[in-house]
Amino acid sequence: MRNGIFNLVTATAVAIALSASSAYAQKKYDTGATDTEIKIGQTVPFSGPASAYAGIGKTQAAYINMINEKGGINGRKINLIQYDDAYSPPKAVEQVRKLVESDEVLFTFQVIGTPSNAAVQKYLNAKKVPQLLAATGASRFSDPQNAPWTIGFNPNYQSEARIYAKYILQNHPNAKIGVLYQNDDLGRDYLIGLKAGLGEKAATMIVGEVSYELTDPTIDSQIVKLKSLGADLLYDASTPKFAAQAIKKVADLGWKPVHILDINASPVSATLKPAGLDISKDIISTNYGKDPGDPQWKDDAGIKAYFAFMDKYYPEGDKLNTVNTYGYSTAELLVYILRQCGDDLTRENVMKQATSLKNVTGSLSLPGMVTNTSPTDYRINKQMQMMKFNGERWELFGPIIEDSGPAG
Incomplete structure (x- = not known):
């Protein structure tokens, strides 16, 4: 009797296992997917x-x-x-x-x-x-x-911004920061993250914040304003077209701020070449991937x-x-x-x-x-490393930094 019960239980277990295996093997599709x-x-x-x-x-x-x-x-x-x-x-x-x-x-x-x-x-x-x-x-x-x-x-832009803030506090603790940002979620998140990273020093270190719209033909006036406010560190939260304009205008004005550029605007071919490699030297950004131009x-x-x-x-x-x-x-x-x-x-x-x-x-x-x-x-890339442009290519420096703070 005990053997009979054992065989029955075993057979049931096998049947369940086969049923589960069969169910697992079944194909499941939503709209947009087929066998082919x-x-x-x-x-x-x-x-x-x-x-x-x-x-x-x-x-x-x-x-x-x-x-x-x-x-x-x-x-x-x-x-x-x-x-x-x-x-x-x-x-x-x-x-x-x-x-x-x-x-x-x-x-x-x-x-x-x-x-x-x-x-x-x-x-x-x-x-x-x-x-x-x-x-x-x-x-x-x-x-x-x-x-x-x-x-x-x-x-995450706020995570990236907190890393820039950490760099600023360690290397430029007395900086007068001028912020240029795109007037959308991208730019605003970079500004929020910077302020969060600077903490109570944000109020005294940030001397000006100017935004631009995607429809603006140029950002010359914004750069002129930040220079006039006495900023000696330009925190540039923009995209390639406007970042290139900013680099050119900074050079035209003979202004020599520490220039921190967000990762979205860091591509050499899309931003720095159009602006001019010579005038892009010493710009600072961050990265998480290999630069194909780096030997x-x-x-x-x-x-x-x-x-x-x-x-x-x-x-x-x-x-x-x-x-x-x-x-x-x-x-x-x-x-x-x-x-x-x-x-x-x-x-x-x-x-x-x-x-x-x-x-x-x-x-x-x-x-x-x-x-x-x-x-x-949901954050996919939480690790970054600082880099500086040497006039030809980006050079990584410092350790890999992981942002363990909140996603927002």
Whole structure:
């Protein structure tokens, strides 16, 4: 009798196990996924004031072409649909609605820019469509409590700003800081983070704050004002077009402030070359990825693979432009997340995989940097290292710094 019960229990356990295994093996799809295709979409500023970022979308499209050529993801080809939003929030809304309602994508990937992402965030969360690896570091895009379907890729702007504040306090404790910032979530987050990092010294150290609009033709008057206020440290929270203008105007005025430039405006090809490499010397920023123009990486396996990819799949692209290494790194992480999804290509599982990354290392990440996310911490890049421009390229200095503070 005891053997009979044992056999019955064993048989039941085996049946349950087989049933669970069968259920696990079943394919699960949401709109945009099939046995043969994973349809995703994005908007890119191929034109407009942030067209310097167009290379991101072009590199991502090339990377996906490479993956598809090699068989796709678990036998499925990725169908990336791209639209130009000209860095215009109303246009981004129109195009993202088209992606979701007409093209019926599984999720949006790397919508580029803080204004565009801000404009579509509420809509995508209401629709429960993942806003995956959004190309922005504004704190609202790493806020699982209020926006559970949004996860940003970029280092959190407030985290980055706190690191700059730490650098300023250690190296320029008596600085008179003039702040230039883009009048949107990007610029405001950098300002909030700076003040938080400076603490009670913010009130005395910051001598002026001036903003600009994306529609402004120039920012000459803002730079003139900051100089007139006696600032000797320029904290520049902008994007490439306006950062280049700022560098030029600073030089025209014969002004010699310590110039701290946010990571979004740090690409040499997009910002420093247009401004002038000679007048960009000694600008300070931060990074979390390998600079393809830095000779220390010439024998690095990740950089070699990136160069080979560019030669074959995007030969017209500038291999040394960090806009393109950014596009490569984000596409690499996208592919990793999709592979982790297996045959469960539901929107819920996409977010589950993106928010449970464990010690993931990108091939172009700086040595020692890893990515970890959780359902309560959506920040993908929390580690950074300071760098200074030497007139030709960026040079890293100091230790890897991890921001363990709040996401916002």
